[in-house]
Amino acid sequence: MSTQKMGLRELKKQQTRENISHQATRLFLEHGFDKVTIADVAEAAQVAKMTVTNYFPRKEDLVFDLGEEFVQSLARTVRRRAPGESVLASLRRAYLAAVAEHDPVIGFSGPAFARMIDASPALTARLREFHDEREKALADALATETGAGPDDILPRVAAAQLGGVHRLLFDETLRRTIAGQGDPEIAAVLTRYIDAAFGLLEPSLGGYAVRPTG
Amino acid sequence: MSTQKMGLRELKKQQTRENISHQATRLFLEHGFDKVTIADVAEAAQVAKMTVTNYFPRKEDLVFDLGEEFVQSLARTVRRRAPGESVLASLRRAYLAAVAEHDPVIGFSGPAFARMIDASPALTARLREFHDEREKALADALATETGAGPDDILPRVAAAQLGGVHRLLFDETLRRTIAGQGDPEIAAVLTRYIDAAFGLLEPSLGGYAVRPTG
DNA sequence: CCTAAATTTAGAATCAACCTAGTAATATGT
DNA sequence: ACATATTACTAGGTTGATTCTAAATTTAGG
Structure with missing residues (x-):
């Protein structure tokens, strides 16, 4: 590299x-x-x-330099989670950290960039594809982590729910950036949204794939 | 019409x-x-x-004749749900019914059609776009149903979770169709998957947007 | 039948994506 | 250092989706 x-x-x-x-x-x-x-x-x-x-x-590849990083981000976070930590908790923690540092990978890309994506169907479609790849990578990681078989649908459902939340928050970041809001303001709103979104998943996924301690 | x-x-x-x-x-x-x-x-x-x-x-539009029907399906199910029924319950019931009749709208399109989509990146991308539109339509319906404001993220999170499950099951139907499984066999598997997927959402969304009785 | 409106047509222009053969630059072995 | 093999780059052309134009055809409504 x-x-x-x-x-x-x-x-x-x-x-x-x-x-x-x-x-x-x-x-x-x-x-x-x-x-x-x-x-x-x-x-x-x-x-x-x-x-x-x-x-x-x-x-479109000329635009998304961080594509590969974006695709691997969730799977990597899950694989590296601490012993005793659930998948949900690790992703929430990582997202809060990314929000705090205004990470471009979660959508803090500046108004001009955000407008450019929004104005182009081709770029929007490519972004959708990245979200999809990211979810698939997460599903694979979850399947490996939990030792699930190829016909087990639970890792894929979990990945869909988690990936869905991340996609939603990404779009919201883009939307507000286009609307002219500043990064700190958006970060503040996101923090609240994270509580709402991850909180909703807590009852269904809170106990999913907790890494064994030791 | x-x-x-x-x-x-x-x-x-x-x-x-x-x-x-x-x-x-x-x-x-x-x-x-x-x-x-x-x-x-x-x-x-x-x-x-x-x-x-x-x-x-x-x-791509030459292929997806049922596109508009597909996009509106979830939002319409939710809007027409019975009094006392939750959004989750109505979608589950509608999905089971669609599975029972091997509805093309949920992916029962035959091996040749399924292979055609799978083999074409352009068609796969278009399908992704349809899933996205369907989720947005559902989010709008949920926001209207619950009287949520434009900055309320709950309808969008719920739509992402529900839409995610539907997308997953659609892809699974396509995947198995391509693998050569017959519709009845796939329907049987889907019924089990529905229990797993909707069951997982039960604790978080089971009480969401229950239509008032009377 | 006659005119206005809508539909269809032929033809060209643009541009992303792909292909090929040739040229230039770098790497490798002696 | 030199010859040769690899690899990167170039120039030019082809395909095919998409968009635009003006002209021809068809239908609707008096």
């Missing part, structure tokens, strides 16, 4: 990718996602169109 | 639309969604390409 142990070739690839991504983001925020073509991005980054497509197979 | 009180023009439009949809479905099931072009559909239906696009703005 870092520049450690990286040859000249890897370094240049990193630079090319970053340059393309940077130019694309700049153009998208300036003119809107749909108004900027792949050719525009290629020209701004001084590379061939094909090079843009090589690094970012879909145009 | 019916052919009642319909002039010649409306009738022909209906026929044109049905013809296009029918030819498209036939071609898609035969060759796969991605292998058939809009031009192919237009040629088979003996109309101009533009006419296909006029009736079905997106290529």
